[in-house]
Amino acid sequence: MEKFDAIIIGSGQGGNPLARKLAKKGLRTAIIEKRLIGGTCINDGCTPTKSMIACAKAAQTVREAAQWGIYLDQHSVSIDLPFIVERKNKIVTQFRNGTIRSLENEPDISIFYGTAAFSGIRQVSITQPDDKVITIEATNIFINTGAATIIPEIPGLSEIPYLTSTSILDIKQIPPELIVLGGSYIGLEMGQLFQRLGSHVSIIEPGPHLMSREDADVAAVVKNMLETEGMTIHTSSKPDKISGTDNTLSLDIVSGTSRKTITGTHLLVATGRRPQSAELQLSNTNVTTDEKGFIQVNDQLETTCPGIYAMGDVKPGPAFTHISYNDHLLLYKNLFENKQLSIKSRQVPYCMFTDxxxxxxxxxxxxxxxxxxxxxxxxxxxxxxxxxxxxxxxxxxxxxxxxxxxxxxxxxxxxxxxxxxxxxxxxxxxxxxxxxxxxxxxxxxxxxxxxxxxxxxxxxxx
CATH class of the missing domain: 3.30.390.30 (FAD/NAD-linked reductase, C-terminal dimerisation domain)
Incomplete structure (x- = not known):
């Protein structure tokens, strides 16, 4: 069993910089990644989506060029989705490779690829891609495993192909009619992106207005701006049943006492995200979670098991990349600079990248x-x-x-x-x-x- 000073489970925007800081202090640090270095932000979230949103904005600017006195010979915009996806992939690869190099350049960092699970309070077993299992241990362990898409229990959903915010980034053809389940930040960003690329997008939101945590007047302005671009938005509408053939999906939605059916060619599930804590086998530790699986932490990000900490989206609270990054700063300063920083006293800015x-x-x-x-x-x-x-x-x-x-x-x-x-x-x-x-x-x-x-x-x- 190889021993380290610290183990970091997950290579997201909190785990990577923390690993580098620990290594620079001379601490032998293991970082475990089950999929791709960089976590959601670089591979499936901020970097790829904002890269594609920039392309969609360019398309919309061309369409609206006449309002600035710019007239085009062609009457429609031609969209090259494979080019847009390839451009996105190049940017993602650039960012990911930069992160990998920064980790590999630190001699006190060891990278392990595989799925991590606790086999004891200070021990973590790693099931590697070849199914070989190794076990490592450390005094301090930091959990940065992030979150994944929630797939709601809607009758018929498991029987049809559907898209998530990850898989939709690599489709090769623009969906003619895209139904989006969820009227919050991810659903609205992706909805406007594909509306501008040529889809007709319908948003289905169970709540009375979009973006439930925002004021009603803010949500109303966003709804109006998206509808002006041609999107159809159904609020106070709960998905009830879905069915489909090779070319058409039918979704029954219930609003109060009324029921109606909408159709589309593709479905995007954007109904929230759940913490990726189940695979960690936390029952082998004293770490507790809430009813949704979020790892419980105190104001300084320590779990209910001393020496084990959680940062980023796997814990409760705002699920933003910059919060995960700030988590690593708080942990480092508290543990190694004798600070007493608290997550309760920090600002929480955020931005939805619609246009x-x-x-x-x-x-x-x-x-x-x-x-x-x-x-x-x-x-x-x-x-x-x-x-x-x-x-x-x-x-x-x-x-x-x-x-x-x-x-x-x-x-x-x-x-x-x-x-x-x-x-x-x-x-x-x-x-x-x-x-x-x-x-x-x-x-x-x-x-x-x-x-x-x-x-x-x-x-x-x-």
Whole structure:
């Protein structure tokens, strides 16, 4: 049995940088990956989807060129999906190979490929691709196994071919009619991507509005912008039964007391993600999970078994790549720099990469109300933003929640061109305890989108 100072299970955006930091301290570190180095972000998530979304945006810009006085000889856009997929694959390979090199260049890192399972509190068995099983042990073990697509129990679903957010990235033909189960971030990003590539997309969302964690007015703006592009969106609609032939899928959906059937050629399941904890055989440790399989951790990411930690999507909480990365920083600083950092005190920004983007930070209006804060809402349509008017990108709005007594910013939602970048400006303002009044009076370069932050907070004077 080979002994290490640390074992990291999973090579995602938390595991890889943690492994390198530990190795640079001279700690013998094992990193175990059952599939591809880089985890979901590089291989199936952020990198490939944003690469393809960029292509879809280019197609949409060409279609809408006339609004800028640019006229094309052809009347339609020709999409080369194999080229788009190959471009995506090259970028993914570039990122993955860079990560592999960074790990292999550290002499104190050993990479093991295979499926990991605990055989004891400090022991991990690895079933390798050739079915050979080896066992290693370490004092500290870090779990970074991520999450996978939830496949809902819908009658008939197991009997038809369906796509996930992973498999749809490698299809060779554009689906003529794509039905998307799930109206949250992944479903909407993928839906708009394929709508712009030439599919007709229908979104099926059981909740009363898209993106259940967002305010209703934010969801309404997103719904309208997607419908304007030709997507069909069914909210308050629960999938009830699905059937299919070689060329057609039929999905029964129930909305209240009414029932209807919609048809399509392809189905994408985007109904959420589950933690990949089942294969770990945690019963051989003192590590506990909740009813959904998420590994339970304290505010410093230690599990119920001392010396075993969890980071990224396998634990409860926000499931974002940047949170997984921040998890590794928190762990390293607490364990090796004697810090007392807590996941409870960090900011949680995120962005949905539809076009235009939705950037979010802090509390929503509903969350602020639920917490009992006295607050004011600043709101400014993108059609009132000079830069947006000049560039023809007026879809969306800016919204900020401001504490009525302290004038501090509690949260913001930005739907618009470069919405994530504008949100990041507000995030830094929140980190620096700047007030809405200070931002209203701050000098921004003209005519940036960020300059509209002045006008956003001027709306509080009305």
């Amino acid at each position: 235009p983007q939705l950037g979010r930070i802090g509390l929503s209006e509903k969350e602020a109300a639920d917490k009992g804060y006295p607050f004011k809402v600043a709101c400014l349509g993108m059609d009132k933003v000079a830069r947006a008017i000049e560039t023809g990108q007026t879809t969306g709005f800016m919204k900020a929640i401001v504490h009525a007594a302290t004038d501090k910013i509690l949260g913001a939602a930005i739907i618009g061109e470069q919405g994530g970048e504008i949100m990041s400006v507000l995030q830094m303002a929140m980190a620096g305890d700047l007030t809405a009044t200070q931002l209203k009076e701050m000098v921004f370069a003209h005519p940036l989108y960020a300059e509209s932050i002045n006008n956003l907070f001027m709306t509080l004077e009305k």
